[in-house]
Amino acid sequence: MFTGIIEEMGTVEKLWIGSSYRLRIRAKKVLPGTKPSHSIAVDGVCLTATEVDRESFSVEIMAQTLNKTNLSLMKEGDKVNLERATSLSSLLGGHIVTGDVDGVGRISRIDKRVGETVMQIEFLPRLAKYIVNQGRVSLDGVSLTVADCRASNFTVHLIPFTLNNTTLGLKKRGNL
Structure with a gap:
């Protein structure tokens, strides 16, 4: 779960379209403590970090997610909103955001x-x-x-x- 309080804007560094849709996102603030398998909201969509290094992280996106969100429109160089999953001890500054998208406006x-x-x-x-x-x-x-x-x-x-x-x-x- 997330709070809707954006930690930083990241940049889509690379995207791959093949048997799956993958993004590599350059970031700073959301990387400390983030490991593969951790959830990160990318433009509000809950995604799993599959690879993490000092400057970026990668995610894979399922077809169902691409169909329900605007992530399929991403291009290299685009900015995205990033937020790490909240913990029970975190301040809830926004509102509870699940990262499951109901629709696109x-x-x-x-x-x-x-x-x-x-x-x-x-x-x-x-x-x-x-x-x-x-x-x-x-x-x-x-x-x-x-x-x-x-x-x-x-x-x-x-x-x-x-x-x-x-x-x-x-x-x-x-x-x-």
Whole structure:
């Protein structure tokens, strides 16, 4: 389980598409103490580290995961949000995030304002029963509060810290 508090942005260093889909991700903060078999959330998706060295870690991604997430769109050089699994003694600064993805949304609007950015996300109708005003969502692994929820979209308000320290600051209208 995770908290949705991103530890760092990593960089997709290498990807392999063959009998399986594999990524090698360059990172710093999530590597100390991480060993093969440990869980790391990559853009909110719980993945198992298969190899770990001083500068990067590798993961394998199943077809089912690729079909339910936006990980199949990754390219070398892309930034990703990273978080190690939480422990019972850790602070729970965000909300409990399982790393199991329910669906992919699309950014339909980004409004930059003084001190905040408002992002509107369109989602599939089947997800409507899970999204409520003042409820919690995880976008690319980032724990956020739903500011306003409608039948097919919701909005979140992002502070500059979140934009500067997660991949949400790199997003554009139309991104998944």
